[in-house]
Amino acid sequence: MTEAAERFFESLPARAPDVLGGLTDGTLQIDLGTDHQTEHWLVRMRPGSVQVSRERGPADAIWYSSAALFDRLISGEAQSVAAVLRNESTFSGNVVLFLAFRRFFPNPPGTRDPRETARRTAGRSV
Template identity: 95%
Template sequence: MTEAAERFFESLPARAPDVLVGLPEGTLQIDLGSDHQVEHWLVRMRAGSVQVSRERGPADAIWYSSAALFDRLISGEAQGVAAVLRNESTFSGNVVLFLAFRRFFPNPPGTRDPRETARRAVGRPA
């Protein structure tokens, strides 16, 4: 497990109130593979809160990713849904939990909120 991934999971409980507003509740097991080993993370999501542990299931959904891809996701260099669609990672279970979890990932470097760009174009403060 990389240090960046450790810090990412440690940051989730503090970030949850801003990210998980009104989203469904459930448990997502994240399996990260590297060098023929798999590390498990269990993320229990509730509206405005997250509990993270390093264990396996029971889970409403399971997402598998390589540790290398996960590092690219947490740096904004890759997108979660695109990775699943390209079969770079796999997912089973309640897809809404995966869609909610991906909100913790940053946007790609250099992207801007289109609403902010439009406000600047019409001369309003952002």
């Protein structure tokens, strides 16, 4: 496990109030593979809160990714949904949990919010 991934998981409880809302409620098991080893993370998500542990357990969904891909996800260099669609990672179970968890990943470098761009453009034409 990389140090960046460790820091990422440690940061989740503090970031949860800003990231999670709505109906998010369930447990996501994240399996990160390196060579012939798999590290497990259990992420219990509720509206506004997250509990993280380093164990396997009953989960509503399981997401498998290589540790290398996960490092690219936490740096914004890759996108989780695109990785699943390209079969670079796999997912089973409650898809809402996966979609909620991906909100913890940063946007790609250089990404701009289209709403902010439109506001700036509208402000110039007034």
